[in-house]
Amino acid sequence: MKAERSLADQHRQAVLDVLHDGGRLTRNQISQRVGVTRSTVSEVLSGLRDEGAVVIADSVRMPGRGRPAEVLSLDPSAARYMGIDFAHNRVLVLVTNASGHVIATDCRAYLPDQGWGARCAIAITLAEDFARSDLLHYRFLQGIAIGLPGPNSALWDSSVVAAPLEPYQQVGARVCELFGKRFGVGVWVDHHIRFAALGEATHPNASAEGNLLYLRLSLGVGGAIVTGGLPVRGEHQLGGEAGHVIVDRSDRARDCRCGRRGCLETLASVGGVLQSCRELGLGVYTIDAAAEAVRDNHTAALEVVNDVARVVGQVLGTAAVILDPAEIVLTGEVARLSVDFTARVAKALAGEVLPSVTIPVRLAHLGDEAGALGAVASLTTAFHPAQRTKEFAMSSLSPELHGR
Amino acid sequence: MKAERSLADQHRQAVLDVLHDGGRLTRNQISQRVGVTRSTVSEVLSGLRDEGAVVIADSVRMPGRGRPAEVLSLDPSAARYMGIDFAHNRVLVLVTNASGHVIATDCRAYLPDQGWGARCAIAITLAEDFARSDLLHYRFLQGIAIGLPGPNSALWDSSVVAAPLEPYQQVGARVCELFGKRFGVGVWVDHHIRFAALGEATHPNASAEGNLLYLRLSLGVGGAIVTGGLPVRGEHQLGGEAGHVIVDRSDRARDCRCGRRGCLETLASVGGVLQSCRELGLGVYTIDAAAEAVRDNHTAALEVVNDVARVVGQVLGTAAVILDPAEIVLTGEVARLSVDFTARVAKALAGEVLPSVTIPVRLAHLGDEAGALGAVASLTTAFHPAQRTKEFAMSSLSPELHGR
Structure with a gap:
């Protein structure tokens, strides 16, 4: 039973795929493209029409035949x-x-x-x-x-x-x-x-074919990995949690909400950036204010951007040596802190990966969707x-x- | 044409699969389990017998039927x-x-x-x-x-x-x-x-179900990642090259054959270990001699083991935060330098990964094969x-x- 149903599903999928690729086709055309008999095609189409997936878009008169042939297409509103x-x-x-x-x-x-x-x-x-x-x-x-x-x-x-x-x-x-x-x-x-990482990996403008590192520098620092077209979920659903890589082993390492000290998130999140600014005497309380200070070439703000890009580049560099992605995609408010942020990260990254390899760093193409x-x-x-x-x-x- | 052939292949695979699972079956039994008609099964089996993949193992007499039914099985020597x-x-x-x-x-x-x-x-x-x-x-x-x-x-x-x-x-x-x-x-x-990593991931004794980090500490340091049952190949076929993660950013960082300085390999390979031993005054020229010095509790040898395990644990810890593997598998001569090497690596690793997560570290189950x-x-x-x-x-x- 199970295997038979699976074959029927296969036929159904094959018919849907040629309609998807071919647009508007007659039953004969579908039969030829799928490589199954006309009667199998009719049976599949009958089911798909009942479900509302396929509609009759037109009819064409074939030379030498009496009855016009129906032209079928996918229902665009299904x-x-x-x-x-x-x-x-x-x-x-x-x-x-x-x-x-x-x-x-x-x-x-x-x-x-x-x-x-x-x-x-x-x-x-x-x-x-x-x-x-x-x-x-x-x-x-x-x-x-x-x-x-x-x-x-x-x-x-x-x-x-x-x-x-x-x-x-x-x-x-x-x-x-x-x-x-x-x-x-x-x-x-x-x-x-x-x-979101998968959205970037499958975006028409993506230079990667399903191999990317994705890092979001926002209120928290989270990430994801897509490799061979598939997201890495990990054994405990924690795949891509690059925000908790330890980057500061000094005495000044900041406490992290994960219970440890010196995680990337403590430096490269919105809160981390604001804390760094204030520690350097720049009294900013929003990421927009910090970005404005960067645009104004405020020394402390530039120093913070520099530090954050360096440490982000190092973590992504280690990840890139291990994972060998086609590209790195950054998103989040901190990634937009300065216009050259991705360039700075790319420079830090270049020191970490093998000399023969260049891995582009870019901002995300997609927004909210x-x-x-x-x-x-x-x-x-x-x-x-x-x-x-x-x-x-x-x-x-x-x-x-x-x-x- | 193409799709039809693919369906025939599917039937063939389904028949092979039930023979694989079921051992010895009659045509009727195969027909029932695959869920396709008796005549389709006969056709598929005829092809498989011609190829020598399937043999007649036995015949059984069914109650109320004249002719005994043939029992088929896979040819164990195919x-x-x-x-x-x-x-x-x-x-x-x-x-x-x-x-x-x-x-x-x-x-x-x-x-x-x-x-x-x-x-x-x-x-x-x-x-x-x-x-x-x-x-x-x-x-x-x-x-x-x-x-x-x-x-x-x-x-x-x-x-x-x-x-x-x-x-x-x-x-x-x-x-x-x-x-x-x-x-x-x-x-x-x-x-x-x-x-080799895939061999470990699919080994019957593996605790991971296809999520592991594999590191070989030998003449070189190489690695591999298996995630969701699939090896990570990477964009430039470099997935898993953990030996070239930079671990030493000090002035004393050693030159690496990759053209950079301070890579994991310069410390955790056989050559790196021997160099470290000699720098501490222990004149060993083979990894066996170094292992013997460890067994003899030679201070310099113990210090080297300690350093190597710490740095390996840190690199694997960073990789583990990002990849969230089920287990870490070590192999190679350096991983066998001391009986407690994996325990030392596990301890260093524990400081890197999220407190809620424990990732076991073990030696490889498999040898040369x-x-x-x-x-x-x-x-x-x-x-x-x-x-x-x-x-x-x-x-x-x-x-x-x-x-x-």
Whole structure:
């Protein structure tokens, strides 16, 4: 049973793929391109039309034949993949069709202390509103990928006073279950920085083909690694946590929120930069003020930029020797502290990697949508199905919940 | 055409898989387990029997039926995968059947200055001798994976005086072509340390499920990373080159053969250890003599072990923060310099990684066969076909060369 179903799925995928590549095709053309019989194609198309994935776009009269042949194409309003990016203060929902085009996107803010239940309800409302507009439908949805910030920083139900925080994995599982039940498809949850890195790696302008180091220098310092097109998740879901590489072993090393001292984050985060400025007598309290001091060529501000770029370059250099990425992508407020920040990091990096190797450093191409776009990418090309773990399979629900 | 062939291949693979899992089965049993019709199963089995992959092991009489049903099984002497590990001074060839069991292995030494042409000829002779013994045949060979040391250290033809060394990639391509033509199957070439790491990651006693850091402390210091079951190759085939992480930024940093100063290799290789011993007044010229001095509790020798373990632990700690492996595996003479070397490295490592995480450090389970076993693993479970790069596809030759 299982193997037969898998073959039918293969035919279905092959038909979808030629429609995706070929645009508008007759049954005969599809049959020729897929290399299966006309009757198999008709059977597959019948199923896809019932699901609303494929529509009759036109009809053409063939020479020497009586009846015009129907021309089929993908339904451009059939939502195929949903990517959701939960940040600490907002959620962004994005939907693509089978051609990979974004057909809907929306963003809504929430308070950082709002619970996960309420955050999910907001995201579901956004997604449902798309369908209400008649511009798209979910009858052919294939999967949802959701990026979560980690470690967990919110309760599930914020109205419960003094409840303990749920473990991150448990929040992920509940989010999976909630969206899986609501939309009747498999749900894939991962760290939102990992998805943002994947968004960069699959961006059309990326120079890397799936090998990059991604570092976000913001309120915290977080990172992600994509290698061979796949994000590195790690044994404890901590892959890419470069913010906690120890860079200062001196007596002046600063305490880190991880419980140790001298981590990269204590120097290269927004807070670290402001503390360094103030230690050098520059009284700035926002990263914008620090950036302004850099633009004004304030000596202390320049010294801080210099130090931060050097230490970031060293950590990325060590990581680059070990991982051999095609490029390094920086994002976050600190990466934009000076116009030459990436150039400074690249210079420090060059001293660390093998002399024969040059690894470009650039700012991220994508803005707010990086995480949601990467989430969708995780459902299509970048994550091979074999890489999908048990959580994904577990969250694939039975057909009766699918509402088809 | 292409898609149809791919479906036939799928059926074939499914039948092989149930025979692999199920041992001895009738056609009806295979049909039920694969979930395809009895006639499809018969067709697939007919092809597999022609290739010598499947044999009739027995026949059983079913209640109420006239003719006894044939029981089929995989031919245990059909070689399915070949793994070859070229080191600087010897080659090891290993062959497994479809059940994953090693059915032949042999090793032969050569001189380090012997050219690649001669080395390959030795390996081919070993492999052909297996088939001459009548214990196995190559009619069902699926692929060959070959580990090469890098960077290239030998000529192709050592009789050519003063010829320039061929680039590593070119040697790899020629090796691919030679074995591909001889055996008529796809050939996959990679760095032999990467294969050795994969051998450890797929070892039955491995605690990691495909997430490990592997470091070899020998004449050089080389390493490899396996993440999510896949080796990290990197953009320039340099993934895992931890030996060239800079660890000494002081004025006393030693020159490294990479052209820079203070790399891990200058301290943690055999030569680095011996140099450190001699700098502390301990006149040792072999790693065995250094190990003996450690056993004798010689102060200088203990100090060197201590320093090397600390610096190795720091580099692995940084790598572990970024990669989050399940375990760290050490190999090479320096890793065996003292009985407590891994414990010392683990202690240094603990100061680098997040307090909530413990990453075990152990010596390699596998000895000389690690590279060849990992090479075979790369052909089966660990490398997903999607991960196979162009080189692999290019080396898959046309059927007429296959000799079937």
